[in-house]
Amino acid sequence: MKGYDLFELAVRNLRQSKLRNGLTTVGISVGVASLVAMLSLGVGLQQLATRRLAGSGMFDTVFVTSKQDFRGFDREDDQKTEHPEKAPVLDQPARDQMTHLKYVTEVEPEVRVMGEIVYGGQTHFGFVTGLPMSARENEAFDNLQGKFFSGRAADEVILMNEFAKELNPADPKQLIGQEITLRYGERQALPADSGDRPQLSGAETAGDSTSGDDFGFSVVRKTQALKVVGIIQEEPYGGMRTVSRGRIFLPVDLTEKLHMAQFIDMRSSLRGGGGKSYMTLTVRVKDPGKVAEVQDAINKMGFRTFSILDATKSLRRFFTVLDLFLGIFGSLALAVATLAIINTLVMAVLERRREIGVMKAIGASDGDVKRLFFAEAGAMGFFGGILGIVLGFAIGKAINVGTGIYLHRHQLPAEAVWILPPWLIGAAIVFSIAVSLVAGLYPASRAARLDPVQTLKYE
Amino acid sequence: MSFPTTADTQPAVRAEKLCRYYPMGGGVIRAVDGVSLTIDRGEFVALLGQSGSGKSTLLNLLAGLDRPTSGSVLVQGRDLARLTSEELARYRRNDVGMVFQAFHLIPSMTITENVELPMRFAEVERAERAKRVRQSLEQVGLGHRLEHRPSELSGGEQQRVSLARALANRPQLLLADEPTGNLDSRTGEDILNLIRDVSLSLGMTVVMVTHERALAERFAQRLIFLGDGKLVSQETLA
Numbered sequence: 140m141k142g143y144d145l146f147e148l149a150v151r152n153l154r155q156s157k158l159r160n161g162l163t164t165v166g167i168s169v170g171v172a173s174l175v176a177m178l179s180l181g182v183g184l185q186q187l188a189t190r191r192l193a194g195s196g197m198f199d200t201v202f203v204t205s206k207q208d209f210r211g212f213d214r215e216d217d218q219k220t221e222h223p224e225k226a227p228v229l230d231q232p233a234r235d236q237m238t239h240l241k242y243v244t245e246v247e248p249e250v251r252v253m254g255e256i257v258y259g260g261q262t263h264f265g266f267v268t269g270l271p272m273s274a275r276e277n278e279a280f281d282n283l284q285g286k287f288f289s290g291r292a293a294d295e296v297i298l299m300n301e302f303a304k305e306l307n308p309a310d311p312k313q314l315i316g317q318e319i320t321l322r323y324g325e326r327q328a329l330p331a332d333s334g335d336r337p338q339l340s341g342a343e344t345a346g347d348s349t350s351g352d353d354f355g356f357s358v359v360r361k362t363q364a365l366k367v368v369g370i371i372q373e374e375p376y377g378g379m380r381t382v383s384r385g386r387i388f389l390p391v392d393l394t395e396k397l398h399m400a401q402f403i404d405m406r407s408s409l410r411g412g413g414g415k416s417y418m419t420l421t422v423r424v425k426d427p428g429k430v431a432e433v434q435d436a437i438n439k440m441g442f443r444t445f446s447i448l449d450a451t452k453s454l455r456r457f458f459t460v461l462d463l464f465l466g467i468f469g470s471l472a473l474a475v476a477t478l479a480i481i482n483t484l485v486m487a488v489l490e491r492r493r494e495i496g497v498m499k500a501i502g503a504s505d506g507d508v509k510r511l512f513f514a515e516a517g518a519m520g521f522f523g524g525i526l527g528i529v530l531g532f533a534i535g536k537a538i539n540v541g542t543g544i545y546l547h548r549h550q551l552p553a554e555a556v557w558i559l560p561p562w563l564i565g566a567a568i569v570f571s572i573a574v575s576l577v578a579g580l581y582p583a584s585r586a587a588r589l590d591p592v593q594t595l596k597y598e
Numbered sequence: 599m600s601f602p603t604t605a606d607t608q609p610a611v612r613a614e615k616l617c618r619y620y621p622m623g624g625g626v627i628r629a630v631d632g633v634s635l636t637i638d639r640g641e642f643v644a645l646l647g648q649s650g651s652g653k654s655t656l657l658n659l660l661a662g663l664d665r666p667t668s669g670s671v672l673v674q675g676r677d678l679a680r681l682t683s684e685e686l687a688r689y690r691r692n693d694v695g696m697v698f699q700a701f702h703l704i705p706s707m708t709i710t711e712n713v714e715l716p717m718r719f720a721e722v723e724r725a726e727r728a729k730r731v732r733q734s735l736e737q738v739g740l741g742h743r744l745e746h747r748p749s750e751l752s753g754g755e756q757q758r759v760s761l762a763r764a765l766a767n768r769p770q771l772l773l774a775d776e777p778t779g780n781l782d783s784r785t786g787e788d789i790l791n792l793i794r795d796v797s798l799s800l801g802m803t804v805v806m807v808t809h810e811r812a813l814a815e816r817f818a819q820r821l822i823f824l825g826d827g828k829l830v831s832q833e834t835l836a
Binding site: 502506 | 703
């Protein structure tokens with residue numbers, strides 16, 4: 140029998156007992172709805188959790204540190220490094236090398252130093268951090284008042300709103316366009332063999348003049364005039380990065396141009412050689428999918444790396460388990476619906492004994508009869524699946540509205556905890572049909588086995 | 599069908615030592631017990647006998663609805679006992695038409711749909727199906743009420759529909775199991791007239807089970823009497 144004939148006969152048979160088949164279909168739809176509602180709750184919660192991480196802008200970022208510096212993100216990794224003193228230094232050549240790696244779009248240092256802002260004759264303390272130009276895309280700058288930096292090393296500053304309030308409690312916005320003065324420590328390298336180093340404030344290496352490899356630097360107090368260009372409300376990168384924890388943001392190239400002294404410089408001075416080294420470099424990758432590849436390449440260079448992939452590993456594991464549990468719960472109703480399908484079809488086989496016999500007598504094969512019952516089961520699964528999606532969608536909307544009201548009462552912004560991804564719609568319908576076909580196995584083979592001679596006996 | 603030269607000379611049906619036993623309780627019922635017979639092409643044969651004489655069982659064996667316990671049934675040179683169930687289904691679909699005492703129309707389907715059903719199994723194209731449905735119904739003298747359900751028709755009309763359905767796939771063998779059993783005598787005669795006319799015009803072989811000897815004598819060319827599953831006697835009519 141041809142496919143469309145099969146479908147036509149199946150549908151006409153289903154319509155013969157509308158109530159019974161309708162109820163069974165509704166049963167399937169309840170099963171599908173509960174599965175869909177549960178799974179999309181899982182998806183929604185997962186997206187809620189990752190949304191915050193996504194805000195950190197870390198999905199396309201690899202953090203690189205030197206193994207010489209005992210400040211890894213992974214304690215085990217530190218113990219594995221047997222000769223940290225031989226590990227490469229995170230210096231300018233290394234940075235250049237990373238910049239030329241495939242898929243890398245930007246390599247910037249993380250700069251965070253203590254600074255002072257002089258404004259209106261008053262001095263205010265705060266962390267000064269350097270932002271790359273790519274930070275413009277971060278969502279913290281969606282609500283930027285004023286403008287972003289005009290250039291990579293522009294003498295400009297963006298302030299956190301709370302800091303701006305500290306400077307000008309009456310009208311922080313009025314700061315935009317004004318000039319403020321930044322006071323900071325400048326790092327000044329000393330010539331290696333200089334006998335008469337300037338005795339200034341700050342760190343200074345204790346010279347052992349006999350060894351001949353003396354190296355050091357001075358930290359000199361400097362001031363720099365900066366123009367306030369913008370004010371932001373939220374911490375950039377979702378408050379999850381070192382550079383997020385600043386109150387005064389400068390273009391990262393400006394911080395380098397000004398040679399702002401950082402803690403890492405102390406470490407560099409011990410190492411000798413005079414070169415500048417970085418504490419942490421953030422490597423931006425063109426495509427989040429290539430993060431692992433870039434991470435591997437940098438690992439091969441001998442550096443320690445960290446990316447969101449590492450951070451989300453356990454999170455993903457948790458959600459896999461959660462999805463599994465939600466899926467099992469959701470499937471329970473569908474399992475019950477499966478029994479309903481079996482019941483309905485067994486009834487149909489009993490009722491249509493004579494009809495099945497007639498069909499066989501006029502040329503239906505066992506396979507035709509079996510396929511007909513399969514088609515009926517599949518059709519119920521299909522319609523049940525569609526109805527179930529609609530029902531599940533309604534339940535999900537209700538969950539969202541409910542949590543929205545709850546969050547609102549607690550003065551929190553509404554979040555969609557329930558999300559129905561398109562793949563789940565397709566998967567639910569396919570799954571519903573598959574389950575129905577499995578349920579149809581027994582009734583269909585029972586129908587196919589009917590002996591036409593017995594069913595056609597004149598009674 | 600694969601040997602056209604010999605097929606013409608072959609009988610339509612040849613049964614040899616055909617047996618069909620049913621286990622029943624501790625014993626065995628010998629419904630058909632060693633029947634050998636030959637039916638020629640285009641012949642109209644009536645199977646007669648008491649209830650339980652095995653005539654319906656024999657018919658079911660010829661129809662490929664049942665399988666013999668032993669012996670063979672050759673229809674157009676093929677031994678039905680050796681066909682797979684799929685091949686038997688194809689045989690019932692293409693080579694045999696059946697008419698029943700209880701009509702066995704599908705009550706939820708219209709007349710048209712009932713006649714169309716065997717062609718669905720035979721995978722006949724839609725346009726061709728519509729044409730053949732009309733043809734078959736015209737052959738049995740039903741040109742109206744095509745969208746009615748069987749329950750809205752009289753017994754005679756229902757049997758006509760049943761005959762039209764049997765003719766739909768152009769079979770060479772028509773098997774009728776008490777076709778007049780549910781009809782009054784006048785209508786019964788009409789149906790048998792119709793069966794005879796159609797079989798003559800299409801060159802179909804007809805095997806009819808009946809217990810009404812008078813009717814059989816009027817329409818059949820040969821009477822075969824069965825008793826206790828055995829062939830008792832045969833009578834060829836002029």
